[in-house]
Amino acid sequence: MASTLRIALRNGGVGGPKATKLTAEEAIGEEMAMRKAEEAASRRFEAVEWLRKMDRGAVDIPLGEPSEEEFCLALRNGLILCNVLNKVNPGAIPKVVENPVVAVQLADGTAQSAIQYFENMRNFLVAVNEMKLLTFEASDIEKGGSSFKVVDCILCLKAYHEWKLAGEIGIWRYGGIVKISSSHRGFPSSLFNGATADESSDKSDMIHDHQLLDVLHLLSEVFLKDFKVTNFLSSFDHFGVRLLETLLIECADAGEFSLNDTLIDMVLEQAVKEFSALLVTRKNQLSVVMKKTMGENNKAISKATFFEVISKHLEEYGNNSPSYHATSSDASNLDVVDFQHKQLEKLKSSFNDLKAQVKRDHAKWEEDLRNFQLYMQGLELNTSSYYKLIEENRFLYNEVQDLKGCIRVYCRVRPTLINISDERSTIDYIGENGSIIIKNPHKQGRDARKIFSFNRVFGMNSTQAEVFADTKSLIRSVIDGYNVCIFAYGQTGSGKTYTMSGANLSVAETWGVSYRSLNYLFDISKSRTSIVNYDVSVQMVEIYNEQVRDLLVTDGCMRRLDIRNNSQLNGLNIPDAKLVAVTCTQDVLDLMKAGLANRSVGATALNERSSRSHSVLTIHVKGKELASGSILKGCLHLVDLAGSERVEKSEVTGERLKEAQHINRSLSALGDVISALAQKSSHIPYRNSKLTQVLQDSLGGQAKTLMLVHINPEINAFGETISTLKFAERVSSVELGAARVNKETGELRELKEEVSTLKSKLESKEMEVQKLKEYASLADSEMHNNRAISPSNSQNCNFILRNESIQRALSNPGVVE
Numbered sequence: 001m002a003s004t005l006r007i008a009l010r011n012g013g014v015g016g017p018k019a020t021k022l023t024a025e026e027a028i029g030e031e032m033a034m035r036k037a038e039e040a041a042s043r044r045f046e047a048v049e050w051l052r053k054m055d056r057g058a059v060d061i062p063l064g065e066p067s068e069e070e071f072c073l074a075l076r077n078g079l080i081l082c083n084v085l086n087k088v089n090p091g092a093i094p095k096v097v098e099n100p101v102v103a104v105q106l107a108d109g110t111a112q113s114a115i116q117y118f119e120n121m122r123n124f125l126v127a128v129n130e131m132k133l134l135t136f137e138a139s140d141i142e143k144g145g146s147s148f149k150v151v152d153c154i155l156c157l158k159a160y161h162e163w164k165l166a167g168e169i170g171i172w173r174y175g176g177i178v179k180i181s182s183s184h185r186g187f188p189s190s191l192f193n194g195a196t197a198d199e200s201s202d203k204s205d206m207i208h209d210h211q212l213l214d215v216l217h218l219l220s221e222v223f224l225k226d227f228k229v230t231n232f233l234s235s236f237d238h239f240g241v242r243l244l245e246t247l248l249i250e251c252a253d254a255g256e257f258s259l260n261d262t263l264i265d266m267v268l269e270q271a272v273k274e275f276s277a278l279l280v281t282r283k284n285q286l287s288v289v290m291k292k293t294m295g296e297n298n299k300a301i302s303k304a305t306f307f308e309v310i311s312k313h314l315e316e317y318g319n320n321s322p323s324y325h326a327t328s329s330d331a332s333n334l335d336v337v338d339f340q341h342k343q344l345e346k347l348k349s350s351f352n353d354l355k356a357q358v359k360r361d362h363a364k365w366e367e368d369l370r371n372f373q374l375y376m377q378g379l380e381l382n383t384s385s386y387y388k389l390i391e392e393n394r395f396l397y398n399e400v401q402d403l404k405g406c407i408r409v410y411c412r413v414r415p416t417l418i419n420i421s422d423e424r425s426t427i428d429y430i431g432e433n434g435s436i437i438i439k440n441p442h443k444q445g446r447d448a449r450k451i452f453s454f455n456r457v458f459g460m461n462s463t464q465a466e467v468f469a470d471t472k473s474l475i476r477s478v479i480d481g482y483n484v485c486i487f488a489y490g491q492t493g494s495g496k497t498y499t500m501s502g503a504n505l506s507v508a509e510t511w512g513v514s515y516r517s518l519n520y521l522f523d524i525s526k527s528r529t530s531i532v533n534y535d536v537s538v539q540m541v542e543i544y545n546e547q548v549r550d551l552l553v554t555d556g557c558m559r560r561l562d563i564r565n566n567s568q569l570n571g572l573n574i575p576d577a578k579l580v581a582v583t584c585t586q587d588v589l590d591l592m593k594a595g596l597a598n599r600s601v602g603a604t605a606l607n608e609r610s611s612r613s614h615s616v617l618t619i620h621v622k623g624k625e626l627a628s629g630s631i632l633k634g635c636l637h638l639v640d641l642a643g644s645e646r647v648e649k650s651e652v653t654g655e656r657l658k659e660a661q662h663i664n665r666s667l668s669a670l671g672d673v674i675s676a677l678a679q680k681s682s683h684i685p686y687r688n689s690k691l692t693q694v695l696q697d698s699l700g701g702q703a704k705t706l707m708l709v710h711i712n713p714e715i716n717a718f719g720e721t722i723s724t725l726k727f728a729e730r731v732s733s734v735e736l737g738a739a740r741v742n743k744e745t746g747e748l749r750e751l752k753e754e755v756s757t758l759k760s761k762l763e764s765k766e767m768e769v770q771k772l773k774e775y776a777s778l779a780d781s782e783m784h785n786n787r788a789i790s791p792s793n794s795q796n797c798n799f800i801l802r803n804e805s806i807q808r809a810l811s812n813p814g815v816v817e
């Protein structure tokens, strides 16, 4: 459109020759026709709206956008037009013919309505004409006429009305026409020739004006777009809104105004008035400048120079309004827009890159997640099979332990405490596979030696570590949820306490089975922390004179404790005994020290330090499998039994005798229980002593029992040694019957063979001695006879010598050999 306009202007524009003007008119006319066709409907609507507002009679015009016909029909009687004109310009039509009856005017009308129509319409057109506003022909409103001019006339009237309301200054627009006036003299004057309305009434001039106005309107539209008046218009909007807002706030207390249509219109009309006034002032200033420029340069000025001078002037005076030429600010604005456009493009492309990257990452994460899930599934599978393996391992381990025998007996020989020769020891021989031969120092011959067999025999030089090495496997069973019982059996002074506790707790090498077991137990539990969570707690009691007493009491009050055989609730046989949770071996060591201090120790003729009570240290282990949540419960009884010596040997009476009797009774009850278990008897006599009651859950069933039998190697302990070993043999013989047969076939057979060779040698020597004796007595009688009949000196002398050698041989048979 801008190019069409430029052609139009180049070809003549305002005041150009007639021939070229036609071309411009053609171009403009074409453009105008299009525009007018587009705008006809909306302008008609605008006109109707205004009419409705101005006159209540206009409600008969259909709502919305009325068709051309409906529009003309509603206005044909002239009543609405006259009423509205009278409102705009009171008294313009002194007499309006009312038509109170007719609500809907028929297209052909009646005679009565034809008169009304004629009078009203004529009066209206005359009045409008007098006011120098746009008018139309009466035929335009007839059926088949053009409503275009009618709409123009109404909108012109509207603009005039608004202009009037705004104080009759400023600008108003309607249709294709712009009229500006700063005159306060009533009617607007023509813009182009500065003449009054009367002077410009010439028809050709009117046409000329109209054409110019059309061109101007078009130009304005183009420039308004170029100049981007949005800021200006939005300033107006803000101004209007602020004005209304402030008015309401200011008058809020008085309560005079409430927000309504009229108030809004009033405020906005005031805003228009203010802005119009500003524009007019501006226009006047610009007009003065322009005219002055023309005057100064004495007519000879070219158009180009004129605009150059004006632009310079505007710049000099810091005019911010847009220049008539493209200014540098326009160019820089374009640059900015261009730059921003490029930035936008860049942002767009980086956004797209980012989006693609995010998509790629997302896909990768999904892939990773899938892999991770697969990995986790594999791990889960492995874990479950790992747990199955552990379970199987536990089962097999237990099987191995069972094959070794549920009741095991180890024998340990205490070293001799004073330096005595081997001849004064009762230990004759210790075999590697668990046999031991005891010799009677007072006997000779075949009854002097006795052989015993156990699972293992530790000699005098065995260390604490060696003894524990063979005990270790049972401790692992505790961690796996089995009950284990380890006894130290033997006469007083045979080394029970030494084996169980150690001689000196501050010397690591001498630590006994109890301490080492706990150490091992904590070691295993720590190595399994990722699989099983273990809780370890300790109880320590002693059984003295068939009474159970708590050794971990700290108040010194030794209460008697009850034994509950059916203690399912917390799995404790002695629920009232103090149960102390421990986390390391040192904790247990401290407890053991305290417990030992509480033990009843009495003096006997055999050993001053001998303990006269059974001490039972119980370690409860509770393991919770992290994966399955299942609980494993095992307990380890470490029992240091009281001395097993027979009462009569102890040479005690009174209280000591009572103690000894209790001890003997409880030890034989223990022997009975173990042998009943070994024989798989239906009745196990647990209730015969407190000791067997306390240990009930660790004797029999799945439980494993280890008896550490101690013997004193000294000669004076021979009797006790034999009775101890007999007791131990009773415990182990039945259980290990099959194994014992295998043992006898080996080493024992050799020994037996050796014994029989020795025996036969002895017998042959005895026979020799017998012969010699007989020979000697015969020689004696011969000598006696010779002395009596005829003694010969030389012969006598020879016989005496021979007899002396025989006597020597008798006293030492080996020499004879």
Ligand code: ADP
Binding pocket: 413, 414, 415, 417, 460, 490, 491, 492, 493, 494, 495, 496, 497, 498, 499, 503, 607, 609, 610, 611, 643, 710
């Ligand atoms: P019990 O507890 O059977 O009455 P003890 O353990 O008190 O016997 O031992 C008695 C004495 O023998 C203690 O002085 C102890 O140190 C010592 N003893 C026992 N066994 C050994 C051993 N294997 N090595 C060294 N000394 C020992």
Ligand code: MG
Binding pocket: 493, 496, 497, 498, 609, 610, 611
């Ligand atoms: Mg002891």
